[in-house]
Amino acid sequence: MDFSLSDEQKAWQRKAREFSENEIRPLSVARDQIEGPFDPWHWDLIEKGSKLGLRTMAVPKAYGGPETDFVTQSLVMMELAKGDSAMSKAFSQNWKWSHLIAHACTEDQKERFLKPFLADHRYLMGRGITEPNAGSDNRLPPKEDPKAGFKLRAERDGDDWILNGEKCFIANGSVGSLFFVDARTDPSVNISQGGTLFLVPKETPGFRVGKLFNKSGWRFYQNAELFFENARVPHANVVGEVAGGSTKTGDGDVTGGDLFGDLELASNAVGVCDDACGLAMSYACSQNKAGKPLIDHQIVQVRLGEMHMLTEALRSFTLRVAWEHDQGHRSASGVLMVNFSSDVILRVTKLNMEIHGAEGCFMNARVEKLVRDAEIWPHLAADTVLRMKAVSKLKRPDTSNA
Ligand SMILES: Cc1cc2nc3c(=O)[nH]c(=O)nc-3n(C[C@H](O)[C@H](O)[C@H](O)COP(=O)(O)OP(=O)(O)OC[C@H]3O[C@@H](n4cnc5c(N)ncnc54)[C@H](O)[C@@H]3O)c2cc1C
Incomplete structure (x- = not known):
């Protein structure tokens, strides 16, 4: 196997590393601690x-x-996340939705939305799927229950659709210019048959941003409520087919939706783990405990070894x-990888905290921040539902003759 990188890949990696070290990392802890x-x-x-x-x-x-x-x-994400996991996510969130525009939108939609996205350095994107009573149900909808999943309603009115309902936890919610929004155009059937995906620019009449969520980790990253009160969206903003099943823009299709999402989170986790390994190694080499450097104690060596x-x-x-x-x-590997990334980031940031002893818990703001950031992963990846998804994709042996 050839593991070498092309000159272009190396150039992007170098550029990201420099930006991460010079611009992201110096801001990271200070921004995290702002109330x-x-x-x-x-914005700068x-x-x-x-x-x-x-x-x-x-x-x-x-385009x-x-x-x-x-x-x-993936390489760029690893470098950026080493500087700050949440800041890097604010950039990569846009990669996910540019994949979706490029692969699933019409030429007219690309013209109307990709051009301003490319032209404006403050143009950010997001996607609203989750609602106060619909989170995991959207990702693994029970086939037999049409009521499960998002409820936000879209009804046809001439050349427009009228959207009513709310979304929560939506990334880039308070800073985004364009949102993909999952709505029900047919509430009598499952969301994979009655769900439709809409493009909703922030200036849409009847659309507004609600409260922002004050998270313990990923503090830089913005998550907000979105409200739709008779929001009028042109039919020309429907992505794909009406009732095409908005969740079909996920695993296994051409849009890069969840496929990229898995890769994005796993790559981000590598950057955080690199940071944690560096912090732990520096601490272990700079401290003396019981008459010798901390790194010469076997228990610390075992922990450092496991982290690396x-x-x-x-x-x-x-x-x-x-x-x-x-x-x-395309295989089951993507879901297994994102589940693994969640296990690894939680373990590695925790070991880093343990190596730092009391200082890790109370005094070293970066060590403690990495643990808070890592705690986000089980709510995005590797929750019970993603574990179920992973197993449902594994090949099962033929036991019919057993
Ligand atoms: C930082 C952050 C950013 C986010 N960004 C976005 C975004 O941009 N857009 C968006 O739409 N959403 C976003 N979300 C929401 C996220 O996708 C949801 O939190 C996630 O889908 C889980 O939904 P939930 O929180 O409602 O939990 P629930 O679905 O209510 O689950 C709660 C618990 O029940 C378990 N559970 C649920 N269903 C089952 C089942 N069938 N069997 C067994 N156990 C089950 C879960 O594993 C979990 O432990 C974000 C969340 C966070 C934390």
């Missing part, structure tokens, strides 16, 4: 990164973007899946 849900946000950082192409790197060449491959996106071993295993797994995506291979 309130919105104030950690920093987004603009600087955008000018380097870090906001638009997934847009295809045909004026650099069309980086999945391996490049898990991080390297996750890096290899992630880059292999990225490479497979670039070759057009």
